[in-house]
Amino acid sequence: MKVLSITTATDHLSVALTDGEQIIAEKNELGMHNHAERLDPLIDELLKQNQLTLQEIDRFAVAQGPGSYTGLRISITTAKMFASILNKPLVGVSTLKALAQGVTSNREILISELDARNLNFFAGVYLKEDGQLKQLLADGHYNLSKLLDKVAQLELDYPIVFVGSDIANYKSEIEAFFSPSQYRQAAAEENILHATNIGKLAVDEIAQDPDLFLPRYLRRTQAEMDWHRKTGKDFASDSEYVEEV
Secondary structure, X not given: OEEEEEEOOOOOEEEEEEEOOEEEEEEEEOOOOOHHHHHHHHHHHHHHHOOOOHHHOOEEEEEEEOOOHHHHHHHHHHHHHHHXXXXXXXXXXXXXXXXXXXXXXXXXXXXXXXXXXXXEEEEEEEEEEOOEEEEEEEEEEEEHHHHHHHHHHOOOOOOEEEEEOOOHHHHHHHOOOOOHHHEEEOOHHHHOOOHHHHHHHHOOOOOEOHHHOOOOOOOOOXXXXXXXXXXXXXXXXXXXXXXXX
């Protein structure tokens, strides 16, 4: 099954072609902020260099969130368009799960996280054993202390690995719960969101209707908060997504 995977959820742009566990090719641009301009050309380069067309792709996969609101919209809109026009399956993969997938160690608790500022993080907690991920704490938007407390309550005797954002500035907060010997930051390359890991996870995920596919922001947008304050109305059931009109 040939999968074209893309992510613009972070400042790292990544596109990849995979076939099951086989990595066909991956292209990356680090620290870029012009995803809208570079995504389509990078996909075109990837396909041409591997002598493939979009019609030959069996499944499209994209990081569904969390991440940059604007970044998520760019890649998700592109993936939805491809899947809808070509009538191919579309799969969304958790950004945090894809980060955890990239950690090569075994039998460690993986705190997959993206810094959301002000001591808040988008995070999910996973246990990786024999290459398989088991989710221990659902992806969410957590205050750092509450996140660490939830991990401590798991009472699992495994080393802890933070993967994603650099946690060096939060040493005092972390060491209120765990000693320095109990945790570490993932290796540099492992903190990068790679599209190949999205592609590998996408094989076992259930495809979604492209027309109903929504980002998973995990936190209400500023537009929602402003609307709520202005109108006093309750948030709708689908309030994790704000449609631009």
